[in-house]
Amino acid sequence: MPYLVAAVVAAFAALAGWLARPLTPDPAERRELADAVNAVDRELAANLELTTMFDQTKQAVTLENGEFVRYSATLARHAGPAAAAVAKLYDQMSFAESAMVRRGPANSLRAEDRMIIEGWEGDAREAQRSLRATLEARPLRGWAALSARLHGRFARR
Numbered sequence: 001m002p003y004l005v006a007a008v009v010a011a012f013a014a015l016a017g018w019l020a021r022p023l024t025p026d027p028a029e030r031r032e033l034a035d036a037v038n039a040v041d042r043e044l045a046a047n048l049e050l051t052t053m054f055d056q057t058k059q060a061v062t063l064e065n066g067e068f069v070r071y072s073a074t075l076a077r078h079a080g081p082a083a084a085a086v087a088k089l090y091d092q093m094s095f096a097e098s099a100m101v102r103r104g105p106a107n108s109l110r111a112e113d114r115m116i117i118e119g120w121e122g123d124a125r126e127a128q129r130s131l132r133a134t135l136e137a138r139p140l141r142g143w144a145a146l147s148a149r150l151h152g153r154f155a156r157r
């Protein structure tokens with residue numbers, strides 16, 4: 001009887017060890033994520049350039065959102081928290097555009113509008129950093145890999 005218990009424990013430990021091995025991402029998924037991150041990163045860089053032009057000229061600009069719309073599902077599927085931050089940023093884009101349009105005498109900006117625009121710029125830079133960090137993520141190991149494998153196995157059913 002003790003040998004049976006030891007054999008069951010050893011089998012369970014071997015199974016857990018096998019399931020906890022490093023979980024490397026699928027190359028096609030990795031390529032898809034890299035394409036999405038690079039496209040949205042370029043778009044955010046262009047939007048930051050547009051806001052810089054606004055700071056210099058005080059002429060309102062229309063910020064781009066086409067690449068985010070195109071890749072939002074891919075980012076949500078593969079980038080997790082970074083995708084949520086980027087989605088929130090793009091939701092706030094219209095507030096920043098509206099703040100650029102509201103101008104006072106001699107193209108002056110109210111302090112509240114300047115804070116909205118500068119806040120959006122700071123959030124955009126942070127979103128860029130978090131997106132780039134998703135490409136540098138290491139493969140899951142240990143319990144995280146075991147959990148991901150079990151979750152993926154039961155999620156398909």
